[in-house]
Amino acid sequence: GDSVTQMEGPVTLSEEAFLTINCTYTATGYPSLFWYVQYPGEGLQLLLKATKADDKGSNKGFEATYRKETTSFHLEKGSVQVSDSAVYFCALGRNKLIFGAGTRLAVHP
Amino acid sequence: DTEVTQTPKHLVMGMTNKKSLKCEQHMGHRAMYWYKQKAKKPPELMFVYSYEKLSINESVPSRFSPECPNSSLLNLHLHALQPEDSALYLCASSRLPQETQYFGPGTRLLVL
Secondary structure (H helix, E strand, C coil), rough: CEEEEEEECCCCEECCCCCCEHHHHHHHHCCCCEEEECCCCCCEEEEECCCCCCCEEEEEEEEEEECCCCCCEEEECCCCCCCEEEEEEEEEECCEECCCCCCCEEEEE | CCCCEEEEEEEEEEECCCEEEEECCCCCCCCEEEEEEEECCCCCCEEECCEEEEEEEECCCCCEEEEECCCEEEEEEEEEECHCCECCCCCCCCCCCCCCECCCCCCCEEEE
């Protein structure tokens, strides 16, 4: 069946560092791919999405490219801020969302 | 506007109580979802409503009873819950089934 695998956290970075959170998926066909972010004590916010191969989703300095050949959707940001500290979920969408386990990011000044 | 609202924000209930969670969206979305999220885990799908009809029930115990009175409103009725049901309950909606889902802030439930 469909599944999503994320790198384990926590990821701890200094402010202005480069961020990569790896996400790979297993699925038949061409599902949509998403990154959601969850700040402490809050619900999930859609960060970005891509609906077909080679699409690049971007928002708030974050980017991810839908790579069919490597079945990946890695999240990147060139310069993280303390306010980016949160849990990031990669998800695959069909008739329901299939989430990865989540990666906690902590950014220190 | 992609706002989904949920009430209450927090809820404490005993195992013999009956309570309800409410979710509302005014974006004209025709699919609505209930998820349960335990600490340090991803959300788990509970129910999906599509055009006000229940389309997916992920084998959820009958002490959880969903209701979709109209296209903007989704309720989750709770009865005789167990302490292990304590979690963050998230509602989401999408324009159509299988499209991008937008989440509410959640209701944090504690069962004593």
